[in-house]
Amino acid sequence: xxxxxxxxxxxxxxxxxxxxxxxxxxxxxxxxxxxxxxxxxxxxxxxxxxxxxxxxxxxxxxxxxxxxxxxxxxxxxxxxxxxxxxxxxxxxxxxxxxxxxxxxxxxxxxxxxxxxxxxxxxxxxxxxxxxxxxxxxxxxxxxxxxxxxxxxxxxxxxxxxxxxxxxxxxxxxxxxxxxxxxxxxxxxxxxxxxxxxxxxxxxxxxxxxxxxxxxxxxxxxxxxxxxxxxxxxxxxxxxxxxx
Numbered sequence: 001x002x003x004x005x006x007x008x009x010x011x012x013x014x015x016x017x018x019x020x021x022x023x024x025x026x027x028x029x030x031x032x033x034x035x036x037x038x039x040x041x042x043x044x045x046x047x048x049x050x051x052x053x054x055x056x057x058x059x060x061x062x063x064x065x066x067x068x069x070x071x072x073x074x075x076x077x078x079x080x081x082x083x084x085x086x087x088x089x090x091x092x093x094x095x096x097x098x099x100x101x102x103x104x105x106x107x108x109x110x111x112x113x114x115x116x117x118x119x120x121x122x123x124x125x126x127x128x129x130x131x132x133x134x135x136x137x138x139x140x141x142x143x144x145x146x147x148x149x150x151x152x153x154x155x156x157x158x159x160x161x162x163x164x165x166x167x168x169x170x171x172x173x174x175x176x177x178x179x180x181x182x183x184x185x186x187x188x189x190x191x192x193x194x195x196x197x198x199x200x201x202x203x204x205x206x207x208x209x210x211x212x213x214x215x216x217x218x219x220x221x222x223x224x225x226x227x228x229x230x231x232x233x234x235x236x237x238x239x240x241x242x243x
Contacts, residue, residue, distance in 0.1 A: 007062070025215065165196065
């Protein structure tokens with residue numbers, strides 16, 4: 001018996017006359033790390049926004065931990081973490097630490113616990129010297145590190161990352177990859193979109209490819225390579241997006 005924590009059935013989303021998602025079907029099991037791939041405008045961010053209850057689908061159904069994202073949004077929000085790489089949503093007047101702790105307290109995380117989590121993750125992501133600087137004064141990379149820790153601070157079961165390594169240098173990106181491996185080992189379920197194929201190869205147990213709002217592939221990298229007759233993921237994506 002499988003343990004499906006995300007179930008999407010016949011999902012569609014329209015914006016006026018534009019169809020962002022069309023008849024999307026897939027499922028994700030607990031503990032999987034899934035790479036969400038596709039060209040800009042393929043529907044990746046729209047899909048993540050629906051799964052995280054930020055927008056309502058036009059038709060179809062999406063379930064997270066068995067709960068419909070439309071009828072049980074509060075339950076879903078409690079159990080997910082979300083980060084959009086180009087819009088961290090940090091309060092610029094608050095320090096990095098205050099941004100994270102504010103979010104932790106909103107979710108009812110005791111201070112003794114979130115203090116230790118902030119300390120540990122800041123060290124891993126090389127953010128410690130910047131924790132008490134206003135977010136508005138941080139570099140793009142440190143802004144992103146703050147947002148990553150804030151996303152994880154309430155220990156969510158499911159994590160959605162949209163371009164999570166935006167602005168990170170090589171060292172921080174590798175530290176982030178190690179962090180994701182640890183989260184996977186803890187049984188967390190992660191879906192992240194990225195254009196960095198090395199991240200997908202290093203982290204993902206399976207991939208979902210979106211083309212013009214349609215799922216054109218879901219499965220393991222091994223299955224993808226067999227289907228596309230190449231073991232070069234960059235070459236696969238060139239074929240998929242046509243460039």
